[in-house]
Amino acid sequence: MDIENLKFEDGLVTAIAQDYKTGDVLMVAFMDKEALKKTIETKRGYYWSRSRRKLWKKGESSGHEQIVHDILIDCDADAVLLKVEQIGGACHTGYRSCFYRTIDGEVIGEKLFEPDEIYKQ
Amino acid sequence: MDIENLKFEDGLVTAIAQDYKTGDVLMVAFMDKEALKKTIETKRGYYWSRSRRKLWKKGESSGHEQIVHDILIDCDADAVLLKVEQIGGACHTGYRSCFYRTIDGEVIGEKLFEPDEIYKQ
Numbered sequence: 091m092d093i094e095n096l097k098f099e100d101g102l103v104t105a106i107a108q109d110y111k112t113g114d115v116l117m118v119a120f121m122d123k124e125a126l127k128k129t130i131e132t133k134r135g136y137y138w139s140r141s142r143r144k145l146w147k148k149g150e151s152s153g154h155e156q157i158v159h160d161i162l163i164d165c166d167a168d169a170v171l172l173k174v175e176q177i178g179g180a181c182h183t184g185y186r187s188c189f190y191r192t193i194d195g196e197v198i199g200e201k202l203f204e205p206d207e208i209y210k211q
Numbered sequence: 212m213d214i215e216n217l218k219f220e221d222g223l224v225t226a227i228a229q230d231y232k233t234g235d236v237l238m239v240a241f242m243d244k245e246a247l248k249k250t251i252e253t254k255r256g257y258y259w260s261r262s263r264r265k266l267w268k269k270g271e272s273s274g275h276e277q278i279v280h281d282i283l284i285d286c287d288a289d290a291v292l293l294k295v296e297q298i299g300g301a302c303h304t305g306y307r308s309c310f311y312r313t314i315d316g317e318v319i320g321e322k323l324f325e326p327d328e329i330y331k332q
Binding site for chain 2: 093099104106108112113114115117118130140160161162163164165166169170171181182183185188189190191192193198
């Protein structure tokens with residue numbers, strides 16, 4: 091599919107990263123057209139930060155990049171699912187997945203690193 | 212966690228539904244506070260439709276509802292991950308998952324029903 095045919099709502103599609111082997115959902119973020127193009131071209135996860143209003147490469151500070159094995163799109167063509175090999179942890183808090191706790195606050199995720207040791211000034 | 216502490220951007224959080232056994236990502240949608248409350252209370256998946264601007268229950272027309280086993284939240288508290296038992300297909304097109312094709316257009320998903328036979332006028 092030509093990515094021009096995807097439906098970018100307010101310029102963005104929802105992007106879910108899932109471990110290509112375990113099926114664990116690692117994170118969800120947004121992509122603009124450029125982020126999706128760079129992800130396809132480089133086979134590394136790129137996203138659009140809504141808060142910082144800029145393109146970012148997953149792992150650009152931490153080295154915890156995502157090697158993208160497959161990209162699926164949903165029925166409405168307004169969301170993509172990346173099947174990735176996650177180097178290190180997906181979450182900036184040090185957990186393997188951003189979904190490391192239940193809605194009741196119980197921590198169920200695996201912590202892989204201490205953020206202070208990875209994200210240095 | 213009190214759901215008042217979640218970050219509803221423009222009134223919404225991103226909501227991913229994942230098969231609680233296989234790990235397959237079934238769909239992604241949005242929830243407003245009411246949809247999340249009803250999901251927690253009833254253990255069935257409710258969402259907010261951005262196009263129709265209304266609350267909807269997954270399966271309200273088709274019977275293909277979602278029995279919610281767990282709800283996880285992400286690091287930023289602006290997304291939820293539902294671990295669900297999906298009755299029938301998650302996708303209105305008849306596929307088990309809304310992510311039934313690759314970005315190159317190859318269909319990889321399993322079709323479970325014909326929409327015309329399920330969604331009757």
